[in-house]
Amino acid sequence: MRVLLLGGRGRLGGAIAARLAPPPAGVQVELLAPARHELALEPHAPDDAAARWFAQWRPDVVVNCIALGDVDQCETEPALAMQLNAALPAALARACERKGTRLIHFSTDFVFDGALRRPYREDDAPRPLSAYGESKLAGERAIARTACPHWIFRVSWLYGAPVRNLAADLLDPANAARIFRLATDRFGVPNPVQLLAAEVASCIARGRASGDSPPASGTFHLSCHGATTWHAFALAFVREAIGAGRLAGERAPRIEAIEEASLGRPARRPAWSALDPSRYEHTFGRTMPGWEEAIQFAL
Template sequence: MQIPKVNQTPKVIQTPKYKKILLTGVNGQVGHALQLALANQSGLFAELVCLDRSQLDLSNPQAIRDVVQAIQPDLIINPAAYTAVDKAESEPDLAYAINATAPGVLAEEAAKLGAKFIHFSTDYVYAGNKIGVYVEDDATAPLSIYGKSKLAGEEAVRAVGLPSLIFRTSWVYGAYGKNFLHTILRLAKEREQLRIVADQIGAPTSSHSIAQAVVEVLARWDGEHSGVYHLVNAGRTTWHGFATAIVDAYAQLQPARDWPMLKAKVANIGPITTADYPTPAARPANSCLDCTKLSSDFSVQLPDWRDALMAELEALPTN
């Protein structure tokens, strides 16, 4: 009996773009979101190594060198940072060790391996006194230890000269971690009235939006572009506007999600000035960042901050 021939299409085996990615700070907001986003992009890499603070001590340069050389990644993504903005005023050495020295060491070790490097920075590198949005080439003039340490980290990475991307973002929050979203929801459950700063403007940027944008960039980045990029959700508001949007969106979702009721209503959230709420660290009054360069070089655009907020709220636990 003759066995009929079957036409078969040869299987195409796709080689992952990255053999091994090292991701730091996985217990932080952005690191956690990146870990989840990358887990759904297994075709992009062969191995993903995720480290938290206990596994990678960014205050210890030699420990950083030892870990990177042991793992041998061809891409390092570093969202880990010292983010206690006010506490940094009294802990400058630790802030600089983690935000300035560590990124430089990571970049040096990446360069030794011929690896690429992605790092995250902040709107706090600007003074916030510009009229209009900030572009990447605008003069930096940080007002706080946190901002100064993050700028020093940018400079340390650029000094190494390897293929690298530095993403400046702003007002980061998410369903995971401690942030403004959770603070407002906690206070709105405890109090009937809230008073929130209304003379600082910026773009609330969700950790999920950041992670999705970085994944898109990774798929398109071949090392031809290096440098600083602004990466924030579209649109702008004040902290007061952000707080009222949180309470309003929560109230819309609450009946279907069976969340606890809020005591505070939008009408009971009062605007105050920065002077009314003094803090150890000064904040930029204008944190609006222009993302045209990101869109032009990588065809990546983040959603409006209101849409991103709704997505983060929908990701909250139902209890």
């Protein structure tokens, strides 16, 4: 099975690449993870790019981790956000539809406004507060309008990649003397990329298993259980990292509480955006851990 991984140098994409090469026992995967320069994506011409990629790599499965994921950048560059987060997945879905190729795509908890104050289910009404959320929702809807076999996994609050995430910053010896000021009034679910990558690998295997029809196309909340704040997560992560010998107690950075509004960021974020993974668990026959238990996957 030829798996074309797009965005394989990103946080989640990097973890998926590591998980699939070498492939887990019993999964026959040829991983194709072209670098950005090999993709040569012109954001304004996604159909050309998709056609070229399909001709060059002839994938059986496309895993799309390309995104403009910087929420504040999306607010200041909404056209680019729409190109990468909506038009590109739409073009991939059209190409997948033509070839009967499965598309695995990722979306976000930021499609919700946070007003419900309980973990969101897939059929809860989305109402994005930001250009990022708008563009990701447009991408989901464009894929769903095609007949390509697809799984859209909404994920939230990623950590565990080597760089560009809170856990990596907390572990970085260069930050030993730094004070981390983190919000106590915004709730969501932190998810280690290693765990999500293992789940994606198992879904890919499931999609090709003989004698077992793969779950139907749809949107699924791929997330740990529970809800917390970045402040409470950081305290728990540092405690676990010290326990696991990944961080010396005397070198642990200081963590202070602040309110989200004091950060003065361009994009609005939902104040409560935990995702309920029940449909994913039920459909794919998996069990997701609580967010605290899952910290071990990143240590």
